[in-house]
Amino acid sequence: MPYVVAINMSYDHHTQEQCAQIWKLITKVMLDAGFQPDGRLFTINLPEKDATLVARNTIDKMASELRERDENIYDYLKRCYGYDVAHTTNLLLPPLDTIEVEEKTDPA
Numbered sequence: 001m002p003y004v005v006a007i008n009m010s011y012d013h014h015t016q017e018q019c020a021q022i023w024k025l026i027t028k029v030m031l032d033a034g035f036q037p038d039g040r041l042f043t044i045n046l047p048e049k050d051a052t053l054v055a056r057n058t059i060d061k062m063a064s065e066l067r068e069r070d071e072n073i074y075d076y077l078k079r080c081y082g083y084d085v086a087h088t089t090n091l092l093l094p095p096l097d098t099i100e101v102e103e104k105t106d107p108a
Helices: 016-032 048-067
Strands: 003-009 036-038 041-044 077-084
Touching: 003 016, 003 048, 016 036, 016 048, 036 077, 048 077
Parallel strands: none
Antiparallel strands: 003 041, 003 077, 036 041
């Protein structure tokens, strides 16, 4: 089951331009680490333990790159969560217990 990392930027404390630059770096390092982008989510097909390790190492890599520019990645991140996709509920779909399947009969 895919593992997801959800990242929200801290637009409250930084300009749109600053966040956009950091987002480019985030996207690059996440792609380099094997994640696939999906909006503000990144997915990887690894077990939770392995995916979490890769995600944390990737964030550490970003932190190192930004330290060279006297910046701190954690100042730009409002939220950074990881979770198994199986625990996701699509709120655009009706609840599963309200979906009915009709049995189709043969017209013959």
